[in-house]
Structures are given as structure tokens and as C-alpha cells.
Amino acid sequence: MKTFKIGGVHPAANKLSADKAIEVLALPKQAIIPLSQHIGAPAKAIVDKGAVVKVGTKIAEAGGFVSADIFSSVSGKVMKIDTIPDASGYRKPAIFINVEGDEWEETIDRSDALVKECDLTPEEIVAKIKAAGIVGMGGATFPTHVKLMPPPGAKADCVIINGVECEPYLTADHRLMLEKPEEILVGTTILMKAAKVDKAYIAIENNKPDAIKLLSEKAKDFKGIEIVPLKVKYPQGGEKQLIDAVVNRQVPAPPAIPINVGAIVQNVGTAFAVYEAVQKNKPLFERVVTVTGKSVAKPSNFLTRIGTPMSQLIEAAGGQPEDTGKIISGGPMMGKAVGSVEVPITKGSSGILIMNDKESKRAEEQPCIRCAKCVSACPMGLEPYLLATLSAHKDWESVEKECVMSCIECGSCQFTCPSHRYLLDYIRMGKTTVGGIIRARNAKK
Amino acid sequence: MxxxxxxxxxxxxxxxxxxxxxxxxxxxxxxxxxxxxxxxxxxxxxxxxxxxxxxxxxxxxxxxxxxxxxxxxxxxxxxxxxxxxxxxxxxxxxxxxxxxxxxxxxxxxxxxxxxxxxxxxxxxxxxxxxxxxxxxxxxxMTSWPQIQQFTNYVDAETTATPLALMKQAVKGNADALNDLPSSLDMFLGMNPGSIGEISAIALLLGFAYMLWKKIITWHIPVSIIATVFVVAGLFYLYDPYTFVSPEYHLFSGGLMLGAIFMATDYVTSPMTHKGMIIYGIGIGFLTIIIRLFGAYPEGMSFAILIMNVFTPLINTYCKPKRFGEVVKK
Amino acid sequence: MNVILIAVISLGAIGLIAAIVLYLASKKFAVYEDPRINQVAAVLPQANCGGCGYPGCNGFAGACVKAADAGSLEGKLCPVGGAAVMEKVAGILGMQAAETEPRIAVVRCNGSCENRPRIAEYDGVRSCAIANATSGGETGCTYGCLGCGDCVAACKFGAIHMNPETGLPEVDEEKCTACGACAKACPRMIIEIRLKGKKGRRMIVKCVNKDKGAVVNKACAVGCIACGKCEKVCAFGAITIANNVSYIDAEKCKLCRKCEEACPKHTIHAINFPPRKPKPEVAPEAAPATAKPVEAPATPKVETPAKEEVKVNESK
Known part of the structure; x- marks a missing residue:
């Protein structure tokens, strides 16, 4: 069975909510929709205080080439445009909408019927995806339409749909594959058309045999789509690792991107969103979010409107446990710990993980014993121990020479370190600083 | 809250x-x-x-x-x-x-x-x-007690180790080799020597356990053992009457203990697999050279210490294969 | 005897040849260096702190010589040595020293544990840069001091240290050379290199929070809410409010202390002033009743040790 070649670790899966069907979460009283839900420039609000919006009304416009439109997820009145701390912990502008009823834009097809046929041209599809504000739903939140427009000179020959969900705990993609297989397959076909390729792979780790079986059966009716089961290994869901695992191509070091080796990777959630956008005219304003944790009463998967505060999801999953020590937006390997449960769900929120007191504290740092386990674990072939030490000593020149920019911040090194060293903390600092230095240098040129 | x-x-x-x-x-x-x-x-x-x-x-x-x-x-x-x-x-x-x-x-x-x-x-x-x-x-440090004197401590009778006998052979006394224990005895541990080094089978058991528990990787021990086998084998082919066959080198002295437990010490061994193999080859090679031509009968400790000193250098020059390097050309 | 003689002669000959070679080499490959560079470097503090913006004191000396040849020493300042050293440098180079006023690092955050309740707990490397990347911080204020002491680590003069009670850094006025290393190290740009002021007296807004008043109020008891009272009360136009935070221009400030009285949040601090005499007790009593207990202990604390040193500086 296929997997990526270098490094990797095996965190305990803990997929507590894998057999919980997706439930539709009740509407929030107030939706707080951040303007910066994607990588790139924040969107610009196009509604004012007091404006009346419907579900699916465009409320903010892309603020640049790498940016995405934002749509209202509820119907009601815009109360204010103010700041709210998002998952990063910093205050970012957001549109506050007081919910009144649930009135959708008329253009949206709300029926459940599967629409298979799509006669649009690739350009029309990309335009429609752009107009629906779709971004990568796996967590990186890169605007999808940008990915589908290859830079000059590069040409894609396959689309890889990422159903790996290698993060422990999270099951949102898994459930989506089980419950909306045909929609995902149609979405994949549309993505293939948009990227002008005739081959697509749907990669699924073999700890989800039910999804592999179901999709393999359904995929028989679709031309050019192959289901690829993969050996379980973290971080297989990383774009570069996935391409390596599925088509055996290695993306060169930055600034190279996947399209340089002819692959476009999209999450299954994105494929589903593309289906809804193109076939049902439904912009991106809701997503599946896993709420889970060992102390959580009812680990669940919710279909949630963007802008719902985390607290409401936690409440629906049985309330915040007594022994809560840490709340994470995303999975345990790459998610961000949040300081407040009022953080709203955004396009990239794949899950809420509640850790108890004991799990949430890091163990004390001990001296590096140079066991080289981090080097073996690094999926990018870097030397985390060295990068961390150099960063701690602020030797930025050497940090850059040791390829810090290739780091994908997967956390495998820190996960595996027997001395519990905070390797990734330092490496991130190094990466941020070196990134700044490189940008400054390029700007000078 | x-x-x-x-x-x-x-x-x-x-x-x-x-x-x-x-x-x-x-x-x-x-x-x-x-x-x-x-x-x-x-x-x-x-x-x-x-x-x-x-x-x-x-x-x-x-x-x-x-x-x-x-x-x-x-x-x-x-x-x-x-x-x-x-x-x-x-x-x-x-x-x-x-x-x-x-x-x-x-x-x-x-x-x-x-x-x-x-x-x-x-x-x-x-x-x-x-x-x-x-x-x-x-x-x-070089007066080795005879085996199986269970209650004697410092007053134990001493004898020559297999390695000392091999050394005598290299120095010209080819008859010394006749006193060598059989290779099976050496494999099991029935021969004089340092406390922990005598039994190759027991040490290999430990090696298997450490591999299973993922405490160490195979690179260092295997590269040492392979190098010793090849180098000692070449000498043996050159002159089988002066030099002992390679399995004697493998099962004698501190080679197994050194290769499996000492050379793999985390702190003093290289960080990358490539580096580990270079390090292992260096140890294996130096060990045989010291054993055959040095002043001491045993060369394992010296070989490991010498390669320890080279570890930082190996770390500097042996980088792991970066992801995507192959494509870059 | 013979042996000794041979040894002496041969060694002597080798020495002689080597000496000649060295002499010729030193003549042939001599690199001319302006002798003034060494002279200038000799009067510099040789702390190599980089506060001047050049790589070490020798680099700065070279830059000074170049600048002098170009005609002016303007913009060249050794923050450690200050005006005294620059005068000496100017003397060596036969120039006029550019006029400078002593500066000092000030910490513009007063979010002590008391003033700014902790709502979360940071668990990671004790480094402000990393804490800053982790999240908004342990408190509701995403602009305030993180308290991990990057500034302390950056200071080469031991002039800044963390106060364990408040969790905030404090600058030792006597040791601070205004080299700016701490200001650069602070990821939140809380530390500012400011004019030291007359007799070391200065007014500081101890807050850099750019959030709106309501948010600041919730996060911190002494944060600037940009109410504008200080701006109104200032007769010299020294105070401006931008991005929801007030800033006092030290060049324009006349140290009247009216803003301090006007500030409802006690964000504006007067440093190194003598303790207030009866006057304020009579006049503005009405407005800030809770003002004094918070502020009174804060001001004199800094004041006593610093005052003498200020005088010393001036007498130089």
C-alpha cells in the first residue's frame, strides 16, 4: 500500500466521532463572520450597519488576487462591523449579523436531488467557484480558484482529492465521504474539468475502510476517478506528502508549488463545496465541524453555519467539560489553541478539540540527547534539532541554509521528541523570521 | 470558567x-x-x-x-x-x-x-x-579471570582472552590459535573477557529488543558488523594461518557490545542515517586495524572514541535527503 | 662547544631571514588604515552593542571618519556614550558634534497582574517572540507586555529586568544607554527610545493598545481608551490620538502634568517628578477619586534612585 517516503509518525487516532452522523446545528442568535477567513488579503465588507441580508448574500468582497468573497451564513440584520478575536488570538474585523428567521437567496437550489451533469466550460466553472468564495477546507484555506489557475508554464495533469484526514480526532471529512459520496464524486469531476485534466485520485487512509469501499463502488460510474487507499501515517494529508504518496512525485523546495509537478490537491470538503457551488448555486457559508475530546459527553459532527461561536457547538456536544484545560481549533497536531470559546467558526475550521487538564499541559523540557528521532520523523528531510537550536541562538543565516522554509510545521518532530523539547516553537520562530528576511531581500531586488 | x-x-x-x-x-x-x-x-x-x-x-x-x-x-x-x-x-x-x-x-x-x-x-x-x-x-585491566569461578572475585585465576591469542598469532606465534575456544563457545559466551561482552547471542537478543522498541535503528550496528566481517575476511583470505576467520572477530572481545550498545549511544553518534553508516564503517575499519596492527589486542573502545570525535564533522556534512531534492536535479 | 655554536648560528640565521621576509612583506602588503579610526575607536565605549546601527564600535568609528570627511557628523550618535563621547569624537576629527539630547528606553505598558487579569495560561518557550506568535497572550489585551523577557535578554548593559510582582520589565535609568536593543527585541513594540527629558522628568502614556475603549476597558484597568481628555487639556499640542491610543510628543511636551490629572484611566505617568504638594488635593479632587492610591505608589518608586543619576548626567 502506498504512503509517502520520508519520515512520518503514528499518533493515536482517537476518532471518537467517526460513527456519529452529521447533524445540522441550530442557527446561532448572532453570526460573527470574520473578514479574514483565508490565506491572503482580508476581504472588504460591502454591507453597512443596518443592512438586511439573506442566507447566501455576498457581504464582503475579495481584497486582492489571493483572497475570497464572503457570504452571509444567516438571514437578518447587520448589527455592526467590529473586531473579534479569531483562532489566532488576535482581534480581526468581522461582520456581526443578528439572526432573524432563515431566509435563503432565491438562486440557491435547496433540493437534495443529485445534479450530475455540468455543461459549463472550465473558465465558467472557475468563475463560479470564485463567485462562491470557496477556499481550501482542509485548514490551509487557500482560495480554490487561485489553485485552479496555474501560473504560466505550469500544467496540471491530475487532481488529487484529499480524504486522508490524518489529524487524530477529526472525522468531518470521513463523515462527509460516507454521507455525500456522489456529491463529492461530481465535485471531483467538476474540478477535473476546471483543471482540464482527465485523471483524478481520491486518497483515503485505510483506517477508513467504509469510506474506501463506498467511494470505490460509486466511483465506477465516474470516468477517470480512482480511489487510492493509503497506509496510515501522519502527515499524509500534507499537500506535498500526499502527492508523493499518490503519484510518487516530490515537490521541490519552496518557492515551488504542487502545480510545478502537475498536481492539484483539493480537500474532500472543498470538492463537496465545489459541487454545491457549481450545481446548486450555493456559496460557501456552512461546513462540517467535528467537536470532540476525551471528556466531551457527545463527540459529534455538525453541519455548522460559518460565524457560529464555538461555544454553541460545544454546548450542542454536551457542554464544556469540567476538566477542560485547552480548546483547540483544528486537530491536535496542527490546530491552534484558543483563549476564548467565543471564537467564530470560519471556512477553515475543521474541528474543535477539547483537551482535559492532564493532556493540555506540556511536559517539562529536558536536554536534547541527540537521539535523532526528530530527524527520522521529519517528513521534509530536515533536521529539527538543529533548526531549533539555531533559531534559539538567532543564527538566521544558518537557519535559512538548513532549509527552514521547507518546514510544513506538521509537528512530527516535537511529537516524537523523548526530551519533550519545544522544537516546533523555535522552528516556527525561525521560519517566520527567515521568511521576513527573504521578503525584505526580494523587495530590495 | x-x-x-x-x-x-x-x-x-x-x-x-x-x-x-x-x-x-x-x-x-x-x-x-x-x-x-x-x-x-x-x-x-x-x-x-x-x-x-x-x-x-x-x-x-x-x-x-x-x-x-x-x-x-x-x-x-x-x-x-x-x-x-x-x-x-x-x-x-x-x-x-x-x-x-x-x-x-x-x-x-x-x-x-x-x-x-x-x-x-x-x-x-x-x-x-x-x-x-x-x-x-x-x-x-588486562588480566582476565578464567570462566566459571563463581565465588572468586579479585583472587580469581587469570587466563588469556581469545583476542590476546589472535594478537600473538599476528605477532608470529601461529600456534596460539590452537588455544582459541570454538566459535560456538564464543557465540554463547563461554570464553574469558570483560563482563558484558562475552556472549554474542545475549547481546544480539538485546539488539532485537531495541529494534523492536524502536530505541535504536539498525544502521550503526549493522554497518559496523558488516565492515568488520568484510575487512577481517579480506585479511583471512590473504593469509588464513596468521589471521583468524572473520566470525572470530565478530564474536570476540567487545565487538558486539560495542557495536550494539556503545556505538549507538545517542549523544555521541551521528544524527542522519547516512552519517550513521559512515560512522559505523569507520568504527569497524579502525577496530580491525587496531586489533591486527596496534599495540592493544582490542580496538573497539578506541575505534568508537575516535569516531565519536568525528561525529560533529559527520553531522555537518551528512545532511538527510531533503524532500524534493531528487526532482530539483 | 662546536655543537652549541652551530646551533646558535643556524638558528640566528633562520631568525634573520624570517625577519627580513616579514619586514618586506609588511612593507609590500601594508593596508592603509586611517589612523583616526583607531583614535576614534579608543574613545568609544567598546561595548560593541550595535546601538549606533553599525557593526560594533570599530565600524562606527570608521563611519564617523567617513562622515567627517564628507563634511558633517550629523546623524552619528553613540547612544551609550552620549553627547560626551560624541564631543570627544568630534574633537579628534576636528568637527562640531551634532547636538543630541540624552534618551532612554521606556516601557509603555502598565498591565501588571493586578491591572490586567490573566484569562489564559501560556505554555511554551519563555520567549516573547514565540508567545506573540502563539496567540494574543494570557490576557484580554493583545497589545500589552507578554512578560517573557526578550528585552531583558537583549540588553547588554543589564539595564532592564523583570519585576516579579508586576510581571513587567523595568528600566534602570542609571544603566540604560538607549541603544535600542530592547525596543528591537520587543515583538509588540512596547518599548520606545524616548527623550530623557529635563532633569529626567518626562510624561509617558503607558499603553499601546489600539483596540476600542470598550475592549480595552474589559482587558485592562489602566489601558488607554482614547477618550481624548489628555489631547484637549494639553496646551502645547503635544498629545495626539491615533489608532485609539494617545501619544505624547516628548519634543513638544512642557511637563505641565495636566494630562496626567485629566486621564481617567491613569494611563499617563509622570516620571521623576517630586511628589505632589497639597495643590492637587484641593483642585481636581472631584474627578479622579480612585486616582491616588493606584498612582501614588507607582511614581515615587521609580523616582528616588533615578534622580541623583540625572543630576550627575547633567553636571557632566
């Missing part, structure tokens, strides 16, 4: 591995070798090993507390115990107690703590202690 939320960067989970896990894992892997040594050397093996462990732990504790004045003492992380066991395993079972303590002081005090403690040392502490004793007290 009941308690404050914790804020930290990802990853938020850990595989719960720890220094202790690894150190105690190695200790468990050493148990078969220890049992064989008890069977072969009896009381002496027990006294030497326990003294060495106690002395190493004491020096680690005392130096941390009185010289470093660190609040947290590190004796429980298992590294001092491991150094003690390995040092003891590298000594003859009739060594007087005061010499063992001196060796432990050198191992922990000079080779480990003077560089800053765990993780900072350049040389393998146990080997440094052993080589210090070997150079300073060559008589005591």
Missing part, C-alpha cells in the same frame, strides 16, 4: 516517549548479557557491575548538586545508571573496587559532566572511563 485555558503552539499531543523510556529500554536489553555474565563469572560480575552503577549514580548526583548547583537532579533519567552498567560491562570481573570507582569518576566527572551533563558530551562516558583505566592501569 473553572480554569484558565492553556495556550500553546501545536502539536498538542505527544507520543509519550521520554528519556527514561529509552534509557531503561537499553537497560532491559542488557539483561540477557548480564545473566550470561553472572553464569560465566559469578560473584565478580555482580560486584563489579553494582559498584560501577552505584559510583556513577553517586558522582552524577554529587556533581549536579554541589558543582552545578542545579535544583533538579537528573539521576533518575537512567543515563547515569546506563553509563554505570556499560562501564561495568567493559571491565574484567576481578577488578578491585577502588579502580572501578576511579573509572566511574572519570566517566561521569570528566567525560560527561565537565561538558555540561547529559546531551553535551563528546565522548561516550563509559568508554572514556574504560579507556582511562586501560591506559592508566594496563596490568589490572
Amino acid at each position: 473553572a480554569n484558565k485555558l492553556t495556550l500553546s503552539l501545536s502539536p498538542h499531543v505527544h507520543n509519550n516517549d521520554s528519556i527514561q523510556n529509552n534509557m531503561y529500554g537499553v537497560l532491559i536489553a542488557l539483561i540477557p548479557a548480564f545473566l550470561v555474565s553472572l553464569f560465566v563469572f559469578g560473584l565478580g560480575a555482580l560486584i563489579v557491575t553494582l559498584t560501577s552503577v552505584a559510583a556513577c549514580v553517586f558522582f552524577e548526583w554529587a556533581i549536579t548538586k554541589f558543582i552545578f548547583k542545579r535544583e533538579k537532579n537528573t539521576i533518575l533519567d537512567g543515563s547515569a545508571i546506563l553509563t554505570g552498567v556499560l562501564l561495568g560491562f567493559n571491565l574484567p570481573s576481578n577488578l578491585p573496587i577502588w579502580l572501578i570507582i576511579l573509572g566511574a569518576l572519570f566517566a561521569i566527572g570528566v567525560a560527561k559532566m565537565s561538558f555540561g551533563g547529559l546531551g553535551c558530551n563528546i565522548l561516550n562516558p563509559a568508554l572514556a572511563g574504560r579507556v582511562f583505566l586501560l591506559i592508566s592501569y594496563p596490568v589490572q
Whole structure:
């Protein structure tokens, strides 16, 4: 069975909510929709205080080439445009909408019927995806339409749909594959058309045999789509690792991107969103979010409107446990710990993980014993121990020479370190600083 | 809210591995070798090993507390115990107690703590202690007790080790080879030598355990053993009457103990697989050269210490294969 | 005897040849260096702190010589040595020293544990840069001091240290050379290199929070809410409010202390002033009743040790 070649670790899966069907979460009283839900420039609000919006009304416009439109997820009145701390912990502008009823834009097809046929041209599809504000739903939140427009000179020959969900705990993609297989397959076909390729792979780790079986059966009716089961290994869901695992191509070091080796990777959630956008005219304003944790009463998967505060999801999953020590937006390997449960769900929120007191504290740092386990674990072939030490000593020149920019911040090194060293903390600092230095240098040129 | 939320960067989970896990894992892997040594050397093996462990732990504790004045003492992380066991395993079972303590002081005090403690040392502490004793007290360190004198300690009768016999052969006394124990005896451990090094099978068992527990990777031991086999084999082919066959080299002296437990010491071995193989080849090659042409019959300790010194250099030049490097051309 | 003689002669000959070679080499390959560079470097503090913006004191000396040849020493300042050293440098180079006023690092955050309740707990490397990347911080204020002491680590003069009670850094006025290393190290740009002021007296807004008043109020008891009272009360136009935070221009400030009285949140601090005499007790009593207990202990604390040193500086 296929997997990526270098490094990797095996965190305990803990997929507590894998057999919980997706439930539709009740509407929030107030939706707080951040303007910066994607990588790139924040969107610009196009509604004012007091404006009346419907579900699916465009409320903010892309603020640049790498940016995405934002749509209202509820119907009601815009109360204010103010700041709210998002998952990063910093205050970012957001549109506050007081919910009144649930009135959708008329253009949206709300029926459940599967629409298979799509006669649009690739350009029309990309335009429609752009107009629906779709971004990568796996967590990186890169605007999808940008990915589908290859830079000059590069040409894609396959689309890889990422159903790996290698993060422990999270099951949102898994459930989506089980419950909306045909929609995902149609979405994949549309993505293939948009990227002008005739081959697509749907990669699924073999700890989800039910999804592999179901999709393999359904995929028989679709031309050019192959289901690829993969050996379980973290971080297989990383774009570069996935391409390596599925088509055996290695993306060169930055600034190279996947399209340089002819692959476009999209999450299954994105494929589903593309289906809804193109076939049902439904912009991106809701997503599946896993709420889970060992102390959580009812680990669940919710279909949630963007802008719902985390607290409401936690409440629906049985309330915040007594022994809560840490709340994470995303999975345990790459998610961000949040300081407040009022953080709203955004396009990239794949899950809420509640850790108890004991799990949430890091163990004390001990001296590096140079066991080289981090080097073996690094999926990018870097030397985390060295990068961390150099960063701690602020030797930025050497940090850059040791390829810090290739780091994908997967956390495998820190996960595996027997001395519990905070390797990734330092490496991130190094990466941020070196990134700044490189940008400054390029700007000078 | 009941308690404050914790804020930290990802990853938020850990595989719960720890220094202790690894150190105690190695200790468990050493148990078969220890049992064989008890069977072969009896009381002496027990006294030497326990003294060495106690002395190493004491020096680690005392130096941390009185010289470093660190609040947290590190004796429980298992590294001092491991150094003690390995040092003891590298000594003859009739060594007087005061010499063992001196060796432990050198191992922990000079080779480990003077560089800053765990993780900072350049040389393998146990080997440094052993080589210090070997150079300073060559008589005591090279008088090996005969096997199976269960209750004798310093008064045990001594004999020549297989390695000493091999050396005599190289020096011109080809008859010495007739006194060699059979290779099966050497494989099982029925031959004189240092406490822990005698039984290849017990050490290989430990190797299998460590591989299974993922404490070490195969690269260093396998590259050492392969190199020794090839180099010794070439000499054997050249002149089978002077040089012994390669399996004798493999099962004699500290080769197995060194290859599996000493050379793989985390702190003093290279970080990348490529580097580990270079390091292993270097050790294997130097060992045979010292064994055949050096002044001492055994070259394993020297070879490992020499390659320890090269480790930083190897680390600088042996980078892991970066992701995507192949495509770049 | 013979042996000794041969040894002496041969060694002597080798020495002689080597000496000649060295002499010729030193003549042939001599690199001319302006002698003034060494002279200038000799009067510099040789702390190599980089506060001047050049790589070490020698680099700065070279830059000074170059600048002098170009005609002016303007913009060249050794923050450590200050005006005294620059005068000496100017003397060596036969120039006029550019006029400078002594500066000092000030910490513009007063979010002590008391003033700014902790709502979360940071668990990671004790480094402000990393804590800053982790999240908004342990408190509701995403602009305030993180308290991990990057500034302390950056200071080469031991002039800044963390106060364990408040969790905030404090600048030792006597040791601070205004080299700016701490200001650069602070990821939140809380530390500012400011004019030291007459007799060391200066007014500081101890807050850099750019959030709106309501948010600041919730997060911190002494944060600037940009109410504008200080701006109104200032007769010299020294105070401006931008991005929801007030800033006092030290060049324009006349140290009247009216803003301090006007500030309802006690964000504006007067440093190194003598303790207030009866006057304020009579006049503005009405407005800030809770003002004094918070502020009174804060001001004199800094004041006593610093005052003498200020005088010393001036007498130089």
C-alpha cells in the first residue's frame, strides 16, 4: 500500500466521532463572520450597519488576487462591523449579523436531488467557484480558484482529492465521504474539468475502510476517478506528502508549488463545496465541524453555519467539560489553541478539540540527547534539532541554509521528541523570521 | 470558567516517549548479557557491575548538586545508571573496587559532566572511563579471570582472552590459535573477557529488543558488523594461518557490545542515517586495524572514541535527503 | 662547544631571514588604515552593542571618519556614550558634534497582574517572540507586555529586568544607554527610545493598545481608551490620538502634568517628578477619586534612585 517516503509518525487516532452522523446545528442568535477567513488579503465588507441580508448574500468582497468573497451564513440584520478575536488570538474585523428567521437567496437550489451533469466550460466553472468564495477546507484555506489557475508554464495533469484526514480526532471529512459520496464524486469531476485534466485520485487512509469501499463502488460510474487507499501515517494529508504518496512525485523546495509537478490537491470538503457551488448555486457559508475530546459527553459532527461561536457547538456536544484545560481549533497536531470559546467558526475550521487538564499541559523540557528521532520523523528531510537550536541562538543565516522554509510545521518532530523539547516553537520562530528576511531581500531586488 | 485555558503552539499531543523510556529500554536489553555474565563469572560480575552503577549514580548526583548547583537532579533519567552498567560491562570481573570507582569518576566527572551533563558530551562516558583505566592501569585491566569461578572475585585465576591469542598469532606465534575456544563457545559466551561482552547471542537478543522498541535503528550496528566481517575476511583470505576467520572477530572481545550498545549511544553518534553508516564503517575499519596492527589486542573502545570525535564533522556534512531534492536535479 | 655554536648560528640565521621576509612583506602588503579610526575607536565605549546601527564600535568609528570627511557628523550618535563621547569624537576629527539630547528606553505598558487579569495560561518557550506568535497572550489585551523577557535578554548593559510582582520589565535609568536593543527585541513594540527629558522628568502614556475603549476597558484597568481628555487639556499640542491610543510628543511636551490629572484611566505617568504638594488635593479632587492610591505608589518608586543619576548626567 502506498504512503509517502520520508519520515512520518503514528499518533493515536482517537476518532471518537467517526460513527456519529452529521447533524445540522441550530442557527446561532448572532453570526460573527470574520473578514479574514483565508490565506491572503482580508476581504472588504460591502454591507453597512443596518443592512438586511439573506442566507447566501455576498457581504464582503475579495481584497486582492489571493483572497475570497464572503457570504452571509444567516438571514437578518447587520448589527455592526467590529473586531473579534479569531483562532489566532488576535482581534480581526468581522461582520456581526443578528439572526432573524432563515431566509435563503432565491438562486440557491435547496433540493437534495443529485445534479450530475455540468455543461459549463472550465473558465465558467472557475468563475463560479470564485463567485462562491470557496477556499481550501482542509485548514490551509487557500482560495480554490487561485489553485485552479496555474501560473504560466505550469500544467496540471491530475487532481488529487484529499480524504486522508490524518489529524487524530477529526472525522468531518470521513463523515462527509460516507454521507455525500456522489456529491463529492461530481465535485471531483467538476474540478477535473476546471483543471482540464482527465485523471483524478481520491486518497483515503485505510483506517477508513467504509469510506474506501463506498467511494470505490460509486466511483465506477465516474470516468477517470480512482480511489487510492493509503497506509496510515501522519502527515499524509500534507499537500506535498500526499502527492508523493499518490503519484510518487516530490515537490521541490519552496518557492515551488504542487502545480510545478502537475498536481492539484483539493480537500474532500472543498470538492463537496465545489459541487454545491457549481450545481446548486450555493456559496460557501456552512461546513462540517467535528467537536470532540476525551471528556466531551457527545463527540459529534455538525453541519455548522460559518460565524457560529464555538461555544454553541460545544454546548450542542454536551457542554464544556469540567476538566477542560485547552480548546483547540483544528486537530491536535496542527490546530491552534484558543483563549476564548467565543471564537467564530470560519471556512477553515475543521474541528474543535477539547483537551482535559492532564493532556493540555506540556511536559517539562529536558536536554536534547541527540537521539535523532526528530530527524527520522521529519517528513521534509530536515533536521529539527538543529533548526531549533539555531533559531534559539538567532543564527538566521544558518537557519535559512538548513532549509527552514521547507518546514510544513506538521509537528512530527516535537511529537516524537523523548526530551519533550519545544522544537516546533523555535522552528516556527525561525521560519517566520527567515521568511521576513527573504521578503525584505526580494523587495530590495 | 473553572480554569484558565492553556495556550500553546501545536502539536498538542505527544507520543509519550521520554528519556527514561529509552534509557531503561537499553537497560532491559542488557539483561540477557548480564545473566550470561553472572553464569560465566559469578560473584565478580555482580560486584563489579553494582559498584560501577552505584559510583556513577553517586558522582552524577554529587556533581549536579554541589558543582552545578542545579535544583533538579537528573539521576533518575537512567543515563547515569546506563553509563554505570556499560562501564561495568567493559571491565574484567576481578577488578578491585577502588579502580572501578576511579573509572566511574572519570566517566561521569570528566567525560560527561565537565561538558555540561547529559546531551553535551563528546565522548561516550563509559568508554572514556574504560579507556582511562586501560591506559592508566594496563596490568589490572588486562588480566582476565578464567570462566566459571563463581565465588572468586579479585583472587580469581587469570587466563588469556581469545583476542590476546589472535594478537600473538599476528605477532608470529601461529600456534596460539590452537588455544582459541570454538566459535560456538564464543557465540554463547563461554570464553574469558570483560563482563558484558562475552556472549554474542545475549547481546544480539538485546539488539532485537531495541529494534523492536524502536530505541535504536539498525544502521550503526549493522554497518559496523558488516565492515568488520568484510575487512577481517579480506585479511583471512590473504593469509588464513596468521589471521583468524572473520566470525572470530565478530564474536570476540567487545565487538558486539560495542557495536550494539556503545556505538549507538545517542549523544555521541551521528544524527542522519547516512552519517550513521559512515560512522559505523569507520568504527569497524579502525577496530580491525587496531586489533591486527596496534599495540592493544582490542580496538573497539578506541575505534568508537575516535569516531565519536568525528561525529560533529559527520553531522555537518551528512545532511538527510531533503524532500524534493531528487526532482530539483 | 662546536655543537652549541652551530646551533646558535643556524638558528640566528633562520631568525634573520624570517625577519627580513616579514619586514618586506609588511612593507609590500601594508593596508592603509586611517589612523583616526583607531583614535576614534579608543574613545568609544567598546561595548560593541550595535546601538549606533553599525557593526560594533570599530565600524562606527570608521563611519564617523567617513562622515567627517564628507563634511558633517550629523546623524552619528553613540547612544551609550552620549553627547560626551560624541564631543570627544568630534574633537579628534576636528568637527562640531551634532547636538543630541540624552534618551532612554521606556516601557509603555502598565498591565501588571493586578491591572490586567490573566484569562489564559501560556505554555511554551519563555520567549516573547514565540508567545506573540502563539496567540494574543494570557490576557484580554493583545497589545500589552507578554512578560517573557526578550528585552531583558537583549540588553547588554543589564539595564532592564523583570519585576516579579508586576510581571513587567523595568528600566534602570542609571544603566540604560538607549541603544535600542530592547525596543528591537520587543515583538509588540512596547518599548520606545524616548527623550530623557529635563532633569529626567518626562510624561509617558503607558499603553499601546489600539483596540476600542470598550475592549480595552474589559482587558485592562489602566489601558488607554482614547477618550481624548489628555489631547484637549494639553496646551502645547503635544498629545495626539491615533489608532485609539494617545501619544505624547516628548519634543513638544512642557511637563505641565495636566494630562496626567485629566486621564481617567491613569494611563499617563509622570516620571521623576517630586511628589505632589497639597495643590492637587484641593483642585481636581472631584474627578479622579480612585486616582491616588493606584498612582501614588507607582511614581515615587521609580523616582528616588533615578534622580541623583540625572543630576550627575547633567553636571557632566
